[in-house]
Amino acid sequence: MTLKLENVSKRFGSTIAIDHLSIEIPEKEMVGFLGGNGAGKTTTFRMILGLLDMTEGAITWNDAPIGYDRSDLIGYLPEERGLYPKQKVWEQLVYLAKLRGMNKRTALTELEGWLQRFDVPEYKNKKVEELSKGNQQKIQFISAVIHKPNLLILDEPFSGLDPINVELMKQAVVDLKNEGTSIVFSSHRMDHVEELCNHLCILHEGKPVVHGKLKDIKRSFGKKKVIVHADFPLEFLKQYAGVRQYKSVMEGCELQIENEAVAEDIFTDLNGKGFVRKFELEEPSLNDIFIEKAGASYE
Ligand SMILES: Nc1ncnc2c1ncn2[C@@H]1O[C@H](COP(=O)(O)OP(=O)(O)OP(=O)(O)O)[C@@H](O)[C@H]1O
Numbered sequence: 001m002t003l004k005l006e007n008v009s010k011r012f013g014s015t016i017a018i019d020h021l022s023i024e025i026p027e028k029e030m031v032g033f034l035g036g037n038g039a040g041k042t043t044t045f046r047m048i049l050g051l052l053d054m055t056e057g058a059i060t061w062n063d064a065p066i067g068y069d070r071s072d073l074i075g076y077l078p079e080e081r082g083l084y085p086k087q088k089v090w091e092q093l094v095y096l097a098k099l100r101g102m103n104k105r106t107a108l109t110e111l112e113g114w115l116q117r118f119d120v121p122e123y124k125n126k127k128v129e130e131l132s133k134g135n136q137q138k139i140q141f142i143s144a145v146i147h148k149p150n151l152l153i154l155d156e157p158f159s160g161l162d163p164i165n166v167e168l169m170k171q172a173v174v175d176l177k178n179e180g181t182s183i184v185f186s187s188h189r190m191d192h193v194e195e196l197c198n199h200l201c202i203l204h205e206g207k208p209v210v211h212g213k214l215k216d217i218k219r220s221f222g223k224k225k226v227i228v229h230a231d232f233p234l235e236f237l238k239q240y241a242g243v244r245q246y247k248s249v250m251e252g253c254e255l256q257i258e259n260e261a262v263a264e265d266i267f268t269d270l271n272g273k274g275f276v277r278k279f280e281l282e283e284p285s286l287n288d289i290f291i292e293k294a295g296a297s298y299e
Contacts, residue, residue, distance in 0.1 A: 001027040008057030017043045019206040030183040032193035035203035041186050072101045075149035081140045085129035100147040114142040134161050153184045190286040204294040225282040226255040232274035
């Protein structure tokens with residue numbers, strides 16, 4: 001069960017919102033979908049959902065076209081949440097579940113299971129407007145997953161939640177993935193993406209600038225951050241060939257280097273200058289990769 005986007009492009013007049021995007025999301029995989037403001041994430045989601053026609057390319061689920069008529073297959077948690085404030089939680093969720101082909105009894109059983117899981121069984125008979133924003137979000141999440149979709153699109157699923165509820169919802173997402181759901185996960189929180197996703201796609205101005213397994217992406221990016229703690233001045237490293245950036249820290253410095261070979265040279269040159277308490281070549285963080293590939297930071 002695979003979602004495939006092949007050479008998908010979307011133009012709005014003269015604006016190219018998506019430029020030849022190809023990604024594949026197999027079952028039991030969660031793909032982190034990243035990009036700065038206006039990179040094209042929502043446009044991509046709307047095309048997968050069939051709410052927006054693509055200009056060219058193909059989007060398929062198990063090699064068959066996917067779209068609006070397959071809403072039973074897809075769950076979507078949009079960034080702009082939208083529940084009816086005056087309606088009771090159960091009325092609203094049963095209504096939405098029915099639109100996706102469920103009957104009332106199964107929908108109620110599923111709903112009760114989810115409310116138990118989120119530790120809020122008493123919300124079933126409350127109106128949405130009576131719930132806090134974070135708790136409304138739990139209800140919206142349930143509305144995206146109640147029909148057990150094969151493909152789940154989550155746009156900033158944890159925003160507005162307190163740390164305990166973030167953990168609760170993270171676990172729910174991981175369980176859905178392990179049960180076989182393919183998940184597209186968009187977030188500005190790099191730590192969440194790094195923790196949950198083993199695949200990654202970074203969009204920049206509509207183009208996929210990074211795409212693949214997180215492990216492979218990190219390996220090919222190389223280690224470009226060096227931390228040195230020493231009992232002697234390290235300022236000479238500011239002018240060192242291959243050092244892109246020098247940052248002074250309490251016990252020494254942090255360096256951005258061009259490639260791993262520069263770290264080897266520095267290590268050799270530090271020898272004999274005094275006591276080096278720490279020398280570390282760090283794995284790149286997702287934020288480092290994002291800055292290099294998309295030219296900006298989320299943090
Ligand atoms: N209906 C539309 N008409 C014209 N241009 C549009 C339309 N929808 C999106 N765009 C343009 O397409 C580009 C991608 O927008 P999109 O909303 O997909 O970005 P995004 O990655 O979701 O951004 P954000 O993180 O800010 O939500 C932007 O340049 C945007 O202005």
